[in-house]
Amino acid sequence: MARAVTTQHKTIATVAAWIVALLIFFPILYTIITSFKSEQEAIQGFSIIPSGTFESYSEVQAQSGYFKFFFNSVLLSVGSTILALLVAIPAAWSMAFSPTKRTKDILMWMLSTKMMPAVAVLFPIYLIFRDTGLLDSRIGLMIMLMLINLPIVVWMLYTYFREIPGEILEAARMDGASLWNEIVYVLTPMAVPGIASTMLLNIILAWNEAFWTIRLTTTEAAPLTAFISSFSSPQGLFWAKLSAASTLAIAPILIMGWFSQKQLVRGLTFGAVK
Amino acid sequence: MATQQTRSLARFMMAPSVVLLFVWMIVPLVITIWFSFQQYNPLNPIRDGFVGFSNYALFYSNPAFLQSILNTLTLVVSVLLITVIGGILLALLIDQPMWGQGIVRILVISPFFVMPPVAALVWKNMIMHPQYGVFADIARFFGAQPIDWFGQHPMLAIIIIVAWQWLPFATLILLTALQSLDGEQKEAAEMDGAGFVSRFIYLTLPHMSRAITVVILIQTIFLLSVYAEILVTTNGGPGYASTNLPFLVYQKALLEFKIGQASAGGVIAVILANIVAFFAMRAVGKNLDK
Numbered sequence: 109m110a111r112a113v114t115t116q117h118k119t120i121a122t123v124a125a126w127i128v129a130l131l132i133f134f135p136i137l138y139t140i141i142t143s144f145k146s147e148q149e150a151i152q153g154f155s156i157i158p159s160g161t162f163e164s165y166s167e168v169q170a171q172s173g174y175f176k177f178f179f180n181s182v183l184l185s186v187g188s189t190i191l192a193l194l195v196a197i198p199a200a201w202s203m204a205f206s207p208t209k210r211t212k213d214i215l216m217w218m219l220s221t222k223m224m225p226a227v228a229v230l231f232p233i234y235l236i237f238r239d240t241g242l243l244d245s246r247i248g249l250m251i252m253l254m255l256i257n258l259p260i261v262v263w264m265l266y267t268y269f270r271e272i273p274g275e276i277l278e279a280a281r282m283d284g285a286s287l288w289n290e291i292v293y294v295l296t297p298m299a300v301p302g303i304a305s306t307m308l309l310n311i312i313l314a315w316n317e318a319f320w321t322i323r324l325t326t327t328e329a330a331p332l333t334a335f336i337s338s339f340s341s342p343q344g345l346f347w348a349k350l351s352a353a354s355t356l357a358i359a360p361i362l363i364m365g366w367f368s369q370k371q372l373v374r375g376l377t378f379g380a381v382k
Numbered sequence: 383m384a385t386q387q388t389r390s391l392a393r394f395m396m397a398p399s400v401v402l403l404f405v406w407m408i409v410p411l412v413i414t415i416w417f418s419f420q421q422y423n424p425l426n427p428i429r430d431g432f433v434g435f436s437n438y439a440l441f442y443s444n445p446a447f448l449q450s451i452l453n454t455l456t457l458v459v460s461v462l463l464i465t466v467i468g469g470i471l472l473a474l475l476i477d478q479p480m481w482g483q484g485i486v487r488i489l490v491i492s493p494f495f496v497m498p499p500v501a502a503l504v505w506k507n508m509i510m511h512p513q514y515g516v517f518a519d520i521a522r523f524f525g526a527q528p529i530d531w532f533g534q535h536p537m538l539a540i541i542i543i544v545a546w547q548w549l550p551f552a553t554l555i556l557l558t559a560l561q562s563l564d565g566e567q568k569e570a571a572e573m574d575g576a577g578f579v580s581r582f583i584y585l586t587l588p589h590m591s592r593a594i595t596v597v598i599l600i601q602t603i604f605l606l607s608v609y610a611e612i613l614v615t616t617n618g619g620p621g622y623a624s625t626n627l628p629f630l631v632y633q634k635a636l637l638e639f640k641i642g643q644a645s646a647g648g649v650i651a652v653i654l655a656n657i658v659a660f661f662a663m664r665a666v667g668k669n670l671d672k
Contacts, residue, residue, distance in 0.1 A: 121478035122482065125480055130489065135505060138509075202395040203396065218399070228648035231417065231645065232409070232411075234635075316498065350507060358495065365492070370558075
């Protein structure tokens with residue numbers, strides 16, 4: 109007997125799921141709606157139909173130079189991800205294809221570094237950054253974000269690389285392929301999807317990182333996380349502008365996130381749930 | 383067929399990651415431990431020097447310390463309860479046949495991609511604001527007095543915000559696990575007359591147990607170090623009502639410049655995280671073998 113799904117059952121499930129989903133999505137939706145209101149409208153009680161003005165967007169840019177922060181966010185998340193990949197790909201490659209007795213221990217140890225609370229090393233890092241002139245520098249923050257996400261990047265790449273059949277490499281070796289050729293012509297094409305997924309998830313994580321990016325920057329290297337946090341201090345009527353800034357800050361990553369649901373599950377559960 | 387050559391090559395390829403992570407973990411940690419036994423104030427360096435365990439004693443005798451540990455645990459446990467139970471229910475709901483399942487998934491997962499400062503500010507100003515927030519509008523609609531969330535129930539407010547951020551994650555992971563459940567098994571159970579409840583308890587729940595473990599562990603790591611959400615909403619207040627351990631350490635270090643005490647707090651945070659990590663590593667390690 110095929111599982112007969114009654115239309116009634118389906119209708120109830122649809123209605124219930126849509127209500128819950130819209131409730132969960134509501135704060136984001138309302139932010140987007142409010143960003144198209146004027147400041148006056150934004151505080152005039154609940155309404156879901158904005159007048160459709162773009163003035164908040166242009167004001168955010170005019171008053172605070174929004175795109176500098178946006179540019180920093182792009183630079184930091186993409187830059188730190190590329191750095192992390194450069195360091196992690198060889199490590200994951202060797203762990204996946206020439207595992208030793210200690211490979212598992214090393215992987216576990218790498219993961220354990222992720223558990224160190226950031227605050228525990230806040231002051232030493234602050235000192236090191238200050239004394240080396242890295243405070244509020246893009247390159248310093250890039251290194252920081254790279255280190256934070258390195259364990260996840262290695263792990264994710266490892267779980268992807270492990271699925272590439274080793275026999276193919278052996279066959280290539282038999283045919284006399286040098287190590288370099290093996291990497292460039294055999295391994296890379298098979299590894300690209302895994303690397304792309306890892307990259308996607310890591311950009312999302314780096315974009316949203318909100319401890320070091322806030323604490324180690326002031327103006328020059330400050331990304332969107334720091335910029336948005338600066339909205340918390342002034343009390344006043346700025347909701348339309350706050351909404352516009354927020355919408356711009358989350359839109360790119362939201363869209364990327366929608367496409368990376370599967371990678372997200374895999375990456376953040378270290379391959380335990382697929 | 384690992385030869386000596388490939389083995390040393392493997393070591394060479396692993397070296398950058400291992401060295402970087404080792405330095406990144408050990409150097410700052412050693413400095414923190416060192417500072418935790420020092421009196422050190424960058425603004426007033428006269429009385430600097432070794433002070434034994436007095437930083438720990440000071441941190442411990444600070445009433446904010448116990449409060450912050452309590453707040454940290456309250457936040458972690460409450461958010462875990464909400465997200466795991468809510469996540470299971472949501473996953474079960476979304477797993478039902480329906481129209482527009484893809485869009486429902488996208489809507490539900492979205493909060494996870496919102497950066498913490500944005501999430502906190504949106505909730506603070508547009509949803510929970512006692513005058514202009516949506517909750518206040520709703521309260522007034524029913525003729526009730528709007529609640530001053532961050533003044534009266536700061537911890538509850540932060541729990542709601544953080545739970546909103548993590549519920550999507552739990553739902554997505556649990557839904558993925560749920561969808562990998564063998565349809566034939568479900569059918570067989572149904573044919574044997576198992577109702578929805580017993581199917582859930584004896585079939586679905588055991589199948590999801592690994593995913594649930596992973597959700598709890600991963601979230602615990604992140605929930606132990608919630609920071610931006612507190613910074614932009616309550617700033618730890620009123621008083622210390624919503625200060626968690628990371629936030630207290632941050633205040634001591636970068637606002638009061640009591641580096642010794644902050645470092646002692648940092649060491650305590652590390653110990654706390656290690657207790658959690660011990661269990662986390664064991665569970666994840668088991669999954670690695672599969």
